[in-house]
Amino acid sequence: MNDHATDRNQLIDCDVHNFLGDLDELVPYLDLSWQKMMNIGKFKKDSVLNIGSFQFPHVRYSHASNPLRTDAITPSGDYPGTDPQFLVKDLFERYNTTYGILNVGHGSMSAYHNIDLTIAYSTACNEWMYDKWIKADPRYRMTMVCAPLDPKATISEMQRVAHRPEIVGLNLQNVNIPMGSRHFWDIYEAAEHYGLPIVLHPDTEGSGEYSPSQFIGPASTYMEWHTTLALVAQRQIASLVCEGVFEKFPKLKVIFIEYGFSWLPSVMWRMDKNWKALRESVPWLKKLPSEYIRSHIRLGTQPIEEPFKPADLISLIQMVKAEEMLLFCSDYPHWDGEFDERAFVHFPQELKRKIFYDNALESYRF
Structure with a gap:
């Protein structure tokens, strides 16, 4: 038995990050024209001074x-x-992980100005992940990356690879278009068809020309930026609900990874209050916003908030009936990840079972 084994039998880790060791790993999956543009492969030698690379x-x-x-x-x-292989040893075997879902860690190009390059990169990245990682161990699963600024290209990529059983979600990423916008509706229709949840993870905020910067402008420091990432999730949830996405796509689930969750009660309560007074502005909503959120939104546990009294976190979850909404995330190998169960020591056994396994099994396409 490993040194961190517990009485639980199964664990699905919904946020494991894999990285490119070098951009050259993408060479087998990119045409020469894209290799030249990215200065990789044999074209590395052509940029002696690294100008314009x-x-x-x-x-x-x-x-x-x-x-x-x-x-x-x-x-x-x-x-x-x-x-x-080392990740399997360092994470899966140490913590008795049943499945680990890979969310590419070196960043996407979702908000990049050259959309054609984004499309080429997404295809290459999906193939690289599948060949190098999925084939390395049966415990690996992955979310596929795409080009959210081009819905047709995203749907084409889904048609190309979404049939692979190891792909369990669509890593859509944030761009400066609210998620409730009709821009995304064809993507949602395709995701619903393939049974793939939409996964949102901090990445492009501030890292591309078409990326949001927490909706009020850029932060000054890393601490400010990291602390206020939750604002992105709150804004996107409001957009999804108010624009009627879940009435239009009743089987769709949207998973917010690495945004925390202690802010959930205030968002649900405020939206319910406003709906009661302002429902004429959103006549397509047939029930309380909190009911849509509870049915369609899922949240990763990391970074888990730790109140002065740990048991208060359980009360917060129970206040909004969020027991089926939370998914365990280690965020390996980031500095603020959760790699064992100490943060959940006060949780009832039934709630831990849901967070560690059942909720992920129901939310992703397993």
Whole structure:
């Protein structure tokens, strides 16, 4: 038995990050024209002074020391999250993980200005993840990346790879278009058809030309940016509900990973209050906003909020009947991840079973 085994039998980790060790890993999946544009493969030699070379979109906020755990550096000395076999040993075997869902960690190009390159990258990234990671261990599952600024391209990519059983969600990412917008409705229709939930994870905020910056403008520091990421989720949930997305697509689920969840009661209560007084402005809503949220929205547990009295967190969950809404996330290998069950020690056994396994099994396409 491993050193962190408990009396639970199964665990689905809904946020495991894998990284490109080098952009050259994408060379087998990209045409020469894209390789040249990205200065990879044989074209690396053509940029002696590195002038005009491709740069992956980076978030403007840098962690004061290192955003990744230095104890997760691979045995060969490579970046954390770049070695499938080591990740299995360092995470899955240590914590008795049944399945780990990969959300690509080096960033997407969702908000990048060159949409054609974004499309090419998305296809290459999905193939790289499948070949290098999914085939490495049967416990790996993945969310596919796409180009949300181009719905037709996103649907085409779903048609190409969504039949693979190891793909359990669509990693849509945030761009500066509210998620309730009709821009996304064809994507939602396709996702509903394939049984894939939409997954939202912090990534493009501030890292691309078409990315939101927490809706009131950019933050000044990493701490401010990291603390206020939850505002993005709150705004998107309001958009999804108020625009009637869940009336239009009754089987769709949207999963918000790494935004926390302690803010959920205030959002639900405020929306319910406003709906009672302002329902004429949203006549397509047939029930309380909180009912749509409870049925269609799922939230990752990380970064879990820790009140002065730990049991108060259970009360907060019970206040809004969110027992079926929460999904365990380790956020491996990030600095603020949760890698064991100490944060859940006060939770009832039935609630832990839902968070660790049952809710993910119901929310993703397993």
